[in-house]
Amino acid sequence: MCGIVGYIGKKEALPILIEGLKRESYRGYDSSGIVVLKDKKEFLVRAVGKLENLEKKLEGKKIEGNIGLGHIRWASHGEVTEENAHPHFDCKKEIFLVHNGIIENYRELKEKLIEEGHKFTSETDTEVMCHLIEKYFNGNLEEAVRKMIKDIRGAYAIAVISKRDPQKIVAARMSSPLLLGINKDEFLVASDPAAILIRTRQVINLDDGEIAVLKPNDFFILKEKPIQLIEWDIKEAEKGGYPHFMLKEIFEEPEAIENAIRGRLVPQEGNVKLGGLESVKEKLRKIKRLILVACGTSFFAAKVGEIMLQEYAGIDARAEVASEFRYKKQVLDEKTAAIFISQSGETADTLAALRELKKKGILCLGITNVVGSSQARETDAGVYTRSGPEVAVAATKSFLGQISVLAMITVFLGRQREMSLVMGKR
Numbered sequence: 001m002c003g004i005v006g007y008i009g010k011k012e013a014l015p016i017l018i019e020g021l022k023r024e025s026y027r028g029y030d031s032s033g034i035v036v037l038k039d040k041k042e043f044l045v046r047a048v049g050k051l052e053n054l055e056k057k058l059e060g061k062k063i064e065g066n067i068g069l070g071h072i073r074w075a076s077h078g079e080v081t082e083e084n085a086h087p088h089f090d091c092k093k094e095i096f097l098v099h100n101g102i103i104e105n106y107r108e109l110k111e112k113l114i115e116e117g118h119k120f121t122s123e124t125d126t127e128v129m130c131h132l133i134e135k136y137f138n139g140n141l142e143e144a145v146r147k148m149i150k151d152i153r154g155a156y157a158i159a160v161i162s163k164r165d166p167q168k169i170v171a172a173r174m175s176s177p178l179l180l181g182i183n184k185d186e187f188l189v190a191s192d193p194a195a196i197l198i199r200t201r202q203v204i205n206l207d208d209g210e211i212a213v214l215k216p217n218d219f220f221i222l223k224e225k226p227i228q229l230i231e232w233d234i235k236e237a238e239k240g241g242y243p244h245f246m247l248k249e250i251f252e253e254p255e256a257i258e259n260a261i262r263g264r265l266v267p268q269e270g271n272v273k274l275g276g277l278e279s280v281k282e283k284l285r286k287i288k289r290l291i292l293v294a295c296g297t298s299f300f301a302a303k304v305g306e307i308m309l310q311e312y313a314g315i316d317a318r319a320e321v322a323s324e325f326r327y328k329k330q331v332l333d334e335k336t337a338a339i340f341i342s343q344s345g346e347t348a349d350t351l352a353a354l355r356e357l358k359k360k361g362i363l364c365l366g367i368t369n370v371v372g373s374s375q376a377r378e379t380d381a382g383v384y385t386r387s388g389p390e391v392a393v394a395a396t397k398s399f400l401g402q403i404s405v406l407a408m409i410t411v412f413l414g415r416q417r418e419m420s421l422v423m424g425k426r
Contacts, residue, residue, distance in 0.1 A: 002086070002100040003027035004178075005070040005195050006159040006169045008214050009186025013068035018055065020188070020195035021070045025051050027100075027191060028074035031085035034058075035096045038065035040163045042096065046085035066216070067167060069159050071098040077106070078123030088127040090134035091119050094163045095141075097133070099126040100191055101155035101176040109151060128152070133160065141165040142213045142222065145172060149211070149224065157206075159189050169214040173206045180204040180212055180219065187214040228372045236388045246392035256397035259386040260404035270424025271415045272408040280381045283363055285416050287337045290317045293325055293353045294341035297395035298402060302341050305406035312423070313414035322349040326356045337363040339409070343390060343398040345373025354378055367405050369398055383409065 003024030007013045013036050021032060032054040033046030043063040047054040051072060071086035078084035087096045103109075106125035109132065114120065118131040132148040133141075141162045149172060157176035161169055171178060171189045181188030181196035181203055189212070190196050196203055204221070206212055211222040242248035264272050277284065290309055292302035302319035309317035322340075326349075338357050342350045345368035354375065357364055366375045366382030369390065376382060385401030415424050 001027050001074050002098075003072040003191045003195070004086075004098040004100055004157060004159055004189070005191075006068070006098070006161075006171065006189040006214070007186070007199075008067045008167070008169050008216055009183070010066060010216070011186060013065050014058070014063050016188075016199065017068050017070035018051075018058075019198050020190055021051055021054075021072050023194035023198065024072055024190070024192045028072040030073045030075045030080045031082070032070070032072045033085045033087055034068060034070045035087045035089075035161070036063050036065035036068035037096075037161055037163060037166060040166060042093065042163065044087065044089070044093075044096070046082050046087075048080055048082055048085065067161060067169065069096060069098045069161060069169070076102055077125040084122045084124050086126060088122060088124065088130050090130045092134070095130055095133050095137065095160065096162070097126065097130050097158055097160045099129065100157045100178075101174075103128060103152050103156065104154040105152065106154075125154075129156075129158065133162075137162070137164065139165065141168055142170045142211060145170045146211060146222070146224065149174075157191060167216055171206065171212040171214065173210065174208050178206045180206065180214070182219070185217065187219055189214065230371060244392070246394055246396060249390055249392055249396045252388065253397045253400050256385075256387045256401045257404050259388070260401045261408065262386075264408055267425060270411075270419075270421040272411050274383050274408060274412055276383045277365070277381050277409075277412065280363060280365070281416075284337065284413060286335060287363070287413075288316060288335040289333075289337070290315050291325075291330075291336065291338040291357075292317060292319045292341065293322045293338055293350060294319070295322045295347050295349050297399050298341040298343060298347070298350075301399055301402035301406060302339075304403050305339070305341075305410070308407060308410040309413065312419060313410045314417050314419075315413060320353075322347065322353045325353045330357075330360075332357075332360055332362055334361075337365060339365045339367060339406075340375055340379060341367045341402055341406075342373075342375050343369045343385075343387075343395060343402075345370045345375035347375075351375060351378070367402055367409075369401065 005020035035044045103125040106128045133144045136144040136147040155175035157173045157178035183200035209224045294302040306317045306319040366379035369385045387398045387401035
């Protein structure tokens with residue numbers, strides 16, 4: 001565990017950085033350091049031991065500048081030495097970085113960078129990131145950080161500044177805490193709210209995969225998103241010789257059922273394997289009541305699901321029309337979960353009901369056909385129907401896909417409860 005602080009604004013950075021580090025002093029006792037930039041010149045000071053040692057080294061030094069980073073370290077990689085203290089820097093001492101976390105693949109990255117001619121001055125995993133940013137830098141710091149992040153594996157909360165792209169702090173996080181402090185004409189970044197409270201009470205908690213860019217008078221946040229694969233091809237979205245799409249999709253119903261269940265049945269165990277529900281499996285074990293929320297044809301699938309879940313899984317289930325659901329007072333508790341059903345994953349009323357229950361802290365599952373849809377992104381977990389494109393307005397094959405998934409969810413939940421092996425096999 002380490003603590004990081006960054007400041008950019010109109011005030012002198014150094015006293016704010018030191019005060020912030022004092023508020024985070026519990027996060028590290030091995031070493032500390034600061035870097036402040038002014039007119040493309042850096043003032044870098046590091047010290048071994050408690051923060052008081054750094055303060056002693058700073059006594060009598062004139063360090064001016066409105067942008068800087070601070071760090072307090074609890075050693076994880078490398079000995080407790082001044083060389084291993086943060087901030088770390090690149091070959092040309094133009095890029096400076098502070099880090100809380102562990103980079104798991106730093107050894108292989110370091111070996112490759114050394115082969116490319118990079119010179120390392122520490123034993124830490126952190127320094128690898130400085131050299132990767134140097135490698136990718138082409139005039140824009142956040143772009144270099146974005147590319148660097150794609151190479152590393154592990155946990156990190158980082159703040160970066162550069163003499164080559166001054167008046168800018170770039171911050172990013174993955175599985176380590178990081179907050180932004182927002183104030184008039186100044187911004188902070190820190191591991192702990194206490195370090196931000198010295199200047200402002202307005203904060204933004206960065207989420208995993210987000211990159212923040214702080215400038216003297218503005219800030220913005222970038223979000224890295226994973227590439228997703230559309231499971232159907234262009235031929236599936238054409239009529240294929242049929243006079244209209246609805247007839248084509250009716251004839252595709254047997255295939256839709258096969259696609260929904262393929263690879264998900266475990267007959268010898270009388271069970272199913274639904275990867276989309278693995279992350280919430282233990283939470284579902286405690287659920288006593290399920291609300292199935294949908295519109296149109298998906299609501300009729302929900303009504304079928306209601307019967308299956310009550311009859312075979314032994315769970316109190318109720319189907320609700322999404323357009324009416326959020327206007328009714330709901331009796332909810334920690335043993336209630338909801339399943340939202342939508343072919344497109346973009347049904348406005350269903351999404352509105354989903355967001356209402358999310359606010360109330362209810363576990364929300366989804367059944368949808370479209371990868372990366374709003375419903376797929378916003379639910380806690382879910383199962384895709386894999387029905388392929390459905391162009392006709394009237395639902396046909398997607399309806400059977402939804403019922404197939406609901407039947408598998410019934411087995412999944414039933415086998416967690418009192419459903420026998422024999423019944424599960426049926």
